[in-house]
């Protein structure tokens with residue numbers, strides 16, 4: 136049946152929306168509809184720390200994505216799940232959720248811009264952001280195959296198979312209907328698999344393998360154009376996860392052992408996701424202002440203070456972890472999404488939670504995220520938003536300040552009706568404009584040398 140779906144893709148591209156909707160109704164009857172955040176929530180309750188070390192096992196088979204029949208034109212208005220990963224009390228924990236495989240590689244209106252930026256950054260910075268060690272080659276090829284198979288099954292109208300050869304003997308040719316590029320992945324491969332991957336998916340990819348001699352996990356390949364902070368992959372490649380996380384607050388005391396236990400048990404059938412966040416006043420993908428260095432941008436403080444408060448964003452780093460079945464490598468993806476504080480201002484407790492975390496979160500996390508640089512400037516604005524919520528009756532003085540029931544998503548993602556199949560999730564706030572593109576439009580000629 137799934138083959139039937141993507142064999143029909145080229146034909147469906149030509150169909151009218153009305154007829155396509157009828158076809159979709161039939162697909163849904165055969166339970167191919169994408170799952171709603173509510174289903175995800177029910178299915179993806181947080182995988183607790185307690186379970187992590189005790190062999191929590193999710194599914195028995197590797198999940199396959201279900202088709203989402205959006206067209207290339209509809210991608211331009213499509214919003215993906217709205218993350219609100221604000222926790223209080225705030226402790227450093229793995230905070231992982233079971234991943235619905237439909238969301239392994241997300242799609243949204245920023246797709247074209249992210250793919251364009253990946254190419255620009257790859258050509259300008261090369262091995263600073265894209266690299267593969269010899270011991271990672273097999274995993275990179277396996278990952279490319281998995282990414283292609285995922286994209287053509289999940290988004291059949293966006294990625295059309297022109298040649299469907301066996302991966303082991305022939306390879307495939309796929310047309311990306313959004314960028315209009317034809318990707319010739321027939322064997323022998325004419326480009327690095329990481330390049331093909333970066334022309335298909337918005338996510339950054341880290342490929343990690345266990346060294347059986349010392350039992351440690353090493354970064355053996357990476358396609359990471361959007362690290363956000365001021366590190367390059369050239370500083371991380373070939374290093375093990377302990378070294379990579381050296382600067383991460385409470386890694387030794389709160390994360391290391393849970394992560395080791397998790398990786399020991401993790402099977403290809405058990406993908407998970409997590410999200411972390413920080414605040415910045417720009418929407419750059421490679422290096423954000425909050426992590427910029429004065430030698431590259433001398434007037435950071437003036438720049439920050441001169442920026443309209445409505446342009447301050449939470450950058451959510453949405454991450455997934457899954458294991459490749461053949462090479463046994465662990466794939467860690469990272470995908471930045473920007474949400475302005477302004478567009479979240481009427482969501483219960485969001486300004487209160489942000490303010491609380493900025494001032495009272497764990498000390499080392501405050502330092503790592505550079506919160507002190509922005510918080511005094513943001514504080515009166517956040518106070519005004521908190522007062523606004525009280526004036527509008529969204530919260531009262533008695534509303535408890537704690538993680539919200541809809542965590543890690545926005546409160547308005549409460550049922551399937553808040554999602555439109557072909558537009559994604561629609562933020563009901565009047566401050567939110569679906570047509571506004573946050574990350575597009577900067578002048579590349581004016582970027583700092585490290586971006």
Ligand code: HEM
Nearest residue numbers: 228229341343354364366371379380382383394411412467
């Ligand atoms: C369950 C698994 C993992 C957990 C819980 C985890 C957790 C974290 C945390 C808490 C941070 C600090 C930033 C933040 O707040 O998110 C971080 C940073 C980072 N993680 Fe992980 N991580 C995991 C797996 C991985 C893997 C597999 C890689 C692959 C190499 C990786 C690479 C990184 C990098 C490059 C950074 C930035 C370090 C820096 O700022 O220099 N992480 N991680």
